[in-house]
Amino acid sequence: MHNFSCIPVQLIQGIDGTVKKEPNYELLEKAIGSKKWKLLQSRKPSIKEQKIFRQSSHLAILTGKINGITVIDLDGEAEQDLLKQGYELPLTPTVKTQSGGKHLYFKYDGRLKTATKINKNKNIDIRNNGGYVVAYGEGYEWLHHINDTELQEVPDIFINMMNTGNSKAIVSHSKGNLSESLTDAYSKARNVNMITFLKHHGYDVQQGKNFSCIFHDHEDENPSAQIVLNSKGEFRYICYSHIGGKGRLNLSLIDLWSALKQIDIKQAIEEILAFEGIEYKESKFIIQQKEKYHFNTMRIGDLSYIKNNFPYVYKYLHLYELELRALMDYAESNLHGTKYSYKGQAVFFLSTRYASNMFAKYKRASSINNNRAKTLLNILCTLGVMKRIPYEKLSTYVQVKAKNQNQERVTNFYSFNQLTDYVLSVADQRAKTMQENKFKVSTMTKDILISMFGEEIAEKVFPDGRVQSDNYKRFLETYSNIILKNIGNKGYTTKQEVIKQLHLPIGERKKEYHFDKVINEICNLYCLEFSFANKEIKKRFNIEDRGRKRLIYRA
Known part of the structure; x- marks a missing residue:
């Protein structure tokens, strides 16, 4: 727990429904010989004291200089209010609280005092010297853990809010007006109002009417240029006579400004964003993520290394x-x-349909295979190469952004792990388990993953809270009974024989599908083999058939 000075607390619900977080005085006295929790503002608890504190249902971290942290407490609609004003929460250690709010952990800032309701809507508090925040226990979840997420400086927005008591007065001066990736900067620059931008720089343009082309090398005596909105609501600069009358010029604001000023695209983006008061500066986080993808590409480019060291995942x-x-x-x-x-x-989102289209284009395939795309995403998550992120774990900003871009599609969220030897070792062991269980990609379901790896890993691939289905258990039990009865009678059985004896109102393909799903678990449960019979096995069961025959029998 980062060796923080902490105290045991208990949550007490009041008559009005509010929950108070009070120190657990009984455990405090037991551990430090006093009920005065503020004694720990000047020293860290010993290992013995921490052990006693952990007997409490909840633990709180002391804020302020003692632990080097300042915490911003967002309650109710505080995060949504900030988003509406154009401020996006930074990546810093964050806890989701039992009320649905968030605790944002920052580097200690002595300018701030512990205070409540510092903004106009009275839903933002500050916890600093003399305060504490609940960090562990039921109802509290680390979204960005303090052990693996770097503490950021307290943003100016909260410092100014403390001084003015008015959140809207300081948003335009906050550090939220920063674009840290080229992708984000490009997206923001494309959405700047082209007409307002060009007029600000002295160009006589208007929307919906023709005007003379603004390129100095184009003598446009018959005004043939106009600014229009495309189907996505983006501004486009159109000139119908610029290319010698043989075609029209069709430019975004970024490409227009780059061509007008004879500058590269990156500089054009920077100048357009500067007009909006936004600074483009590639962050340390973006640089690290780029390096991760470049490393992964290098690893995939050397499959011989993976084949020699991790043959199963290969x-x-x-x-x-x-x-x-x-x-x-x-x-x-x-x-x-x-x-x-x-x-x-870094998180990215896509639907299975989008992924299958993307794969088809990349492979120059003539057909689109949705099932293959879905299977690939699930296998990569099972192996631990990728992680599937539950929707509710994401920030409100990402949820809203994804919903706006994919209103009619089922969107999933993922992140890539770096393909280190450690990650590949875990993936190789899981791939080995899949091979030993004769895993078929066509039968990949949560039920199968639970039977091979348990509920924890299965939930990471299919984060829906489901446990092994009753349907799966029913087929597992029914097929087990048929197989064990046949083996008891003659020592072995076959897939065809078992399916024929299943008397359920479903088609043959469905029977075969469910057989494939449960057969490996049945073999593991009852120490059976399901393999092609060699001469020795045929002799053992007096089988004279010379053809290849796959049998189920006791190992």
């Missing part, structure tokens, strides 16, 4: 190499910044 990485490359390219091109992150890793 099978899957080799099979899906092109799709994996396309996925990493897509993830890198969607690096927006720390606000698009979870536990220190």
Whole structure:
């Protein structure tokens, strides 16, 4: 727990429904011989004292100089209020509280005092010297853990809010007006009002009417230029006579400004954003994530290394190499910044349909395979190459952004792990387990993953809270009974024989599908083999058939 000075607390619900977080005086006295928790503002608790504190239902971290942290407490709609004003929360250690709010941890700032309701809407508090915040216990969850997320400086927005008591008065002066990735900067610059920008720089333009082309090398005596909105609501500069009458010029504001000023695209973006009061500066986080993707690309480019050292996971990485490359390219091109992150890793989102289209284009395939795309994403998450992020774990900003861009599609959120030897070792062991269980990608379901790896890993791939289904258990039990009865009668049985004896009102394909799902678990439960019979096995069961025959029998 970062060796913080902490105290035991208990949550007490009042008559009015509010929850008070009070020190657990009984445990304090037991540990330090006093009920005065403020004694720990001048020293850290010993290991013995911490052990006693952990008997409490909840633990609180002392804020201020003692631990080097200042905490901003967002209650109710505080985060949504900030988002509406254009401020995005930085990536800093963050706890989701039992009330649904957030505790944002920052580097200690002595200018701030512990205070409540510092903003106009009275839903933002500051915890500093002399204060504490609940950090562990039921109802409290680390979204960005303090052990693996760097503490940021307290943003100016909260400092100014403390001084003025008015959040709206300081948003335009906050550090929120920063674009930390080229992707984010490009997106913001494209959405700047082209007409307002050009008029500010002295160009006589208007929307909906023709005007003379603003390029100095184009003598446009018959006004043939105009500014229009495309189907996505973006401004486009159109000139119908610029290319010698053989085609029209169709430019975004970024490309227009780059061509007008004879500057590169990056500089054009910077100048357009400066007009909006936004600074573009690539952050340390973006640089780290780029390096991660470049390292992963290098690793996938040397599959012989993976084959020699991690032979089981090699099978899957080799099979899906092109799709994996396309996925990493897509993830890198969607690096927006720390606000698009979870536990220190960049988050990207896409639907299965979008992924299948992307893979088809990358492979120059003539057909789109949704099932293959879905299977790939699930396998990469099972192996631990990628992580699937539950929607509710993401920041409100990302949730709103994804909803606006994918209103009619089921969108999933992912992050890539760096393909270190440690990650590949874990992936290789899981791939080995899949091979030993004769895993078939066509039968990949949460039920199968639970049977192979347990509920914890299965929940990471399918984060829906479901446990093993009753349907799966029913087929597991029914097929087990048929198989064990047949083996008891003659020593062995076959897949065809078992399916034929299943008397349920479903088709043959469904029977075969459910057999494939449960057969490996049945073999593990009852020490059975399901394999092609060699001469020795045929002799053992007096089988004279010379053809290949797959049998189920006791090992």
